[in-house]
Amino acid sequence: MKKSLLLLAVILGGCTLLTSAQGRRGSLYINEVMVSNDSNFIDDFGNRSAWIELYNSKFAPLEISNIYITNDRNNPTKYAVPLGDVNTHIPKRQHVVFYADGMPSRGTFHTSFVLDPTKENWIGLYDSDKITLIDSVLIPILPGNTSYARVADAADEWQIRNDKGELYITPSSSNVIRDKNDKIEMFAEKDENGFAMTLMAMGIVFSALLILCLCFKAISSIGAGMHARNKMMASGVENPVVTTKERHEVVDSGEVIAAIVMALHEHLNAHDEESHVLTINKVKRAYSPWSSKIYNMRQIPRH
Numbered sequence: 001m002k003k004s005l006l007l008l009a010v011i012l013g014g015c016t017l018l019t020s021a022q023g024r025r026g027s028l029y030i031n032e033v034m035v036s037n038d039s040n041f042i043d044d045f046g047n048r049s050a051w052i053e054l055y056n057s058k059f060a061p062l063e064i065s066n067i068y069i070t071n072d073r074n075n076p077t078k079y080a081v082p083l084g085d086v087n088t089h090i091p092k093r094q095h096v097v098f099y100a101d102g103m104p105s106r107g108t109f110h111t112s113f114v115l116d117p118t119k120e121n122w123i124g125l126y127d128s129d130k131i132t133l134i135d136s137v138l139i140p141i142l143p144g145n146t147s148y149a150r151v152a153d154a155a156d157e158w159q160i161r162n163d164k165g166e167l168y169i170t171p172s173s174s175n176v177i178r179d180k181n182d183k184i185e186m187f188a189e190k191d192e193n194g195f196a197m198t199l200m201a202m203g204i205v206f207s208a209l210l211i212l213c214l215c216f217k218a219i220s221s222i223g224a225g226m227h228a229r230n231k232m233m234a235s236g237v238e239n240p241v242v243t244t245k246e247r248h249e250v251v252d253s254g255e256v257i258a259a260i261v262m263a264l265h266e267h268l269n270a271h272d273e274e275s276h277v278l279t280i281n282k283v284k285r286a287y288s289p290w291s292s293k294i295y296n297m298r299q300i301p302r303h
Contacts, residue, residue: 025062025064025067025127025134026134027056027057027058027062028054028055028056028057028062028064028067028125028134028135029054029055029057029135029150029153029154030052030053030054030055030123030125030135030136030137031053031054031055031095031149031150031153031154031175032052032053032147032148032149032150032161032169032170032171032175033050033051033052033053033115033121033123033137033139033147033148033149034050034051034142034145034146034147034148034169034171035050035115035116035117035121035139035142035148036050036117036142036143036144036145036146037049037050037051037144037145038144038145039145040145040147040169040171041097041169041171043099043101043110044106044107045106047101049099049100049101049114050099050100050101050114050115050117051097051098051099051100051171052069052097052098052100052111052123053095053096053097053098053149053171053172054090054095054096054097054098054125055094055095055153055154056090056091056092056093056094056095057093057153057154058092058093059092059093060092061089061090061091061092062089062090062092063088063089063090064081064088064090064096065081065082065083065084065085065088066080066081066082066083066128067080067081067125067126067127067128067134068080068081068125068126068127068128068130069081069098069111069123069124069125069126070113070123070124070126071100071113071115071121071122071123071124072113072122073122073124076124076126076130076131076133077126077130078111078112078113079104079111079112079113081108082108085108087108087109088108093153095153095171095172095173095174096109096172097109097171097172098110098111099111100113100114100115101114102114115139117141117142117144118141119141120138120139120140120141121138121139122136122137122138122139123136123137123139124136137158140160142160143162145162145163145169146160146161146162146169147160147161147162147169147171148160148161149161149169149170149175150175151175151176152175152176153174153175153176155175
């Protein structure tokens with residue numbers, strides 16, 4: 001009975017993990033594709049080839065190893081993304097590019113198939129179970145150096161892009177290039193002379209300085225209280241309660257500290273090397289036979 005329950009728990013756990021993994025990979029999208037590449041994106045070998053951009057739409061990293069990329073509806077396992085490559089770990093809301101050059105020996109991101117620019121190309125992503133279709137797209141016949149991309153990352157609508165106007169080709173980056181900020185432009189229109197920006201900047205600086213001043217004052221007060229408490233405990237007071245007035249009275253002044261230092265100086269008879277005090281230091285010199293005078297003296301000749 002226990003073995004049956006254990007087996008059932010393992011099966012349910014495996015099913016849960018498989019469903020969870022498929023759910024996470026459901027956030028993977030085919031985001032942009034270029035079929036004919038003559039003067040656009042260059043791969044890591046310096047060649048130009050067709051490329052397929054994938055996008056992780058989740059706010060968490062996504063591991064895409066062991067998924068399948070194919071251009072054949074009847075062969076979902078045409079190219080398997082291999083295991084063991086750290087670059088298959090896509091960060092949150094980021095992109096990765098695969099080169100459809102038919103040369104998988106060049107690395108993980110080079111597929112075993114090529115795209116045909118003379119006809120429509122279907123591209124599909126299959127999960128590791130070889131059955132679940134994660135995403136697919138039908139690419140129309142495109143002119144050279146033209147991409148077929150979603151209007152925005154993970155959007156449902158697609159458009160043709162050719163780097164003319166505002167329709168930029170964006171491999172390995174967001175499909176929407178934000179070259180302006182509406183809030184900043186609105187603020188600039190309402191504050192043409194920059195007075196509001198100046199006041200805001202000065203307010204931030206002075207607020208930061210005020211906070212630092214309060215922090216230093218609080219730290220100084222805490223240190224003085226600890227010093228007063230320790231001194232009272234050293235004087236024999238058990239569980240002392242230090243008030244603000246006592247805290248300032250107990251702290252030693254500069255004159256008291258100077259008197260203590262002078263008393264220690266006289267008691268220990270310690271001094272620095274001064275002009276009116278003779279200090280004798282013993283200097284040790286290592287003996288070396290090479291510097292001995294007996295080797296430099298000329299002996300008297302013997303008959």
